Amino acid sequence: MSIIEGRRLLSFPRFHYAKESTSQKSKLSSQYNFEFHSEYIETIPVFNRDSLDQARPGSIIEYGMNMVKFFIIVWTLITTSLVVFASPQIPDYIVYGKDTVQTYNLILERYLQRHDTIKTDQLFGLSFRDGANFNCWRGYQAIYGIQNDSLFLVAIISCGELKNGKFNRSQSIDKISSIFGRRFENGKVFIDWFDGNISFPLSNKVLRCDGIFNTTFEKEKVLLISKGLLTKIEEVSNYVDSRNGIDRRDKEKIPDIIFKELKKKWKNQKEFDCSDKYVVTIDSNGYISEVKMRYSEQEIEKYYEMTEYKFCIDKLFKALRALKFDVIRDKGQPVSEDIYLEIWIDDNGKLENWTR
Structure with missing residues (x-):
């Protein structure tokens, strides 16, 4: 398990996809004899949490005050960034x-x-x-x-x-x-x-x-x-039903499908603790083409032993490589897709799905 990641500490609110009002569209459509198309979607912004070096406080009181100030500043920055950079944009x-x-x-x-x-x-x-x-x-x-x-x-x-x-x-x-x-x-x-x-x-x-x-x-x-x-x-x-392919129309269901396959093939080995966040790539043909941890190369190099990292990556990839999904296209062209997966392994070896 990464030393910069523990159990989930923060949860972020959902944000809604921007859409023009029905009355607005109907008025413009009437004026120009046009027809509008739109959908209502939700998305969850996801952010990596970087490790933070904390100076040792001079006293428990000073430490408590510093931590309060620190979390106020961090939360202000996070919420501001969420609103500005993750806000749905009108078209x-x-x-x-x-x-x-x-x-x-x-x-x-x-x-x-x-x-x-x-x-x-x-x-x-x-x-x-x-x-x-x-x-x-x-x-x-x-x-x-x-x-x-x-x-x-x-x-x-x-x-x-x-x-x-x-x-x-x-x-x-x-x-x-x-x-x-x-x-x-x-x-x-x-x-x-x-x-x-x-x-x-x-x-x-x-x-x-x-x-x-x-x-x-x-x-x-x-x-x-x-x-x-x-x-x-x-x-x-933009959707191709492949022979024996797994339905992937609903992206939010894919992490559960991947986790079930992983859990089915997971064996309790104690070499390394692979509790962490991963990105699973489904290629343009619907196959699992890559598994990697959800960190930068610099973070991986700094906080992980390469033996541990490669062990966990190989273990997940071998368990998932037989999966075959239907194909997703963008404007008619097949595309790959990254799926976020977070797993936790209890001391008794039980695998838990922590994906949110």
Whole structure:
């Protein structure tokens, strides 16, 4: 067992995936004759706890006071970081035909980041501080449109401005003009800097969501964009039922499946205590391809004997390598997936699932 990890000391609250209100979507849909798609997801932020070197206090009272101050500071930092960096972000929008869909590609943000040479709060006259909040740290929302197989920027609005189904077109024009100048023609800007895929949900079944930006639906329409030009359209299924594969639609159930397999093959050997946190990788074909501890290489080198580390890693991998899961895709492409697993071994050799 790692000397920097003991039994779980802290538990963190759940945070909810940001979603636009139903009334907001229905109003915008009515105005532009578009249809919205979204899902409600939950995510649990997970953080590593680093080891802390504590100076010996001069007295028990001093020690107690220092510890109170220390935990207040740590808890303040943790909760602030959770809110700022793990807060779900409201999306941008893309108008395509009769559909308007949410997108987390941050297409405009890519342009702004690339051209940020001033390194100040003001960039091309667009302040990232004005109107920014925990669920919209970039300080704006963008609306894009696909016309004649080309991708355009058509509006830049304030965070949440569409809650009434409308936005201030005059202010939007001023913002776009200040950034793009003469490139802003006929009420739009051609997005020639974007290469990638944009996906439209074709079902309400969500396979995966990172809780901040990216969401993968079971069935999607994928638009392939190259230098702002639409090159290909395809409908994809992001879930593949493999022969004898284990169902993995619900990611939260996978740690229990892995633990049951591990417990079934676990033997009480006393060479090393393998109680710890692990990351189990399911590759793009649905097989277990790697097991590692959930620490950096520097932490492992500093706090572990390599013999102990390799023993525990090999023991878990050999117990799990026969597992075969169904395949998960992202925009039609098979992807690997990391699964968090925490185990505890009692003195009597009993294996416990501590995954939260």
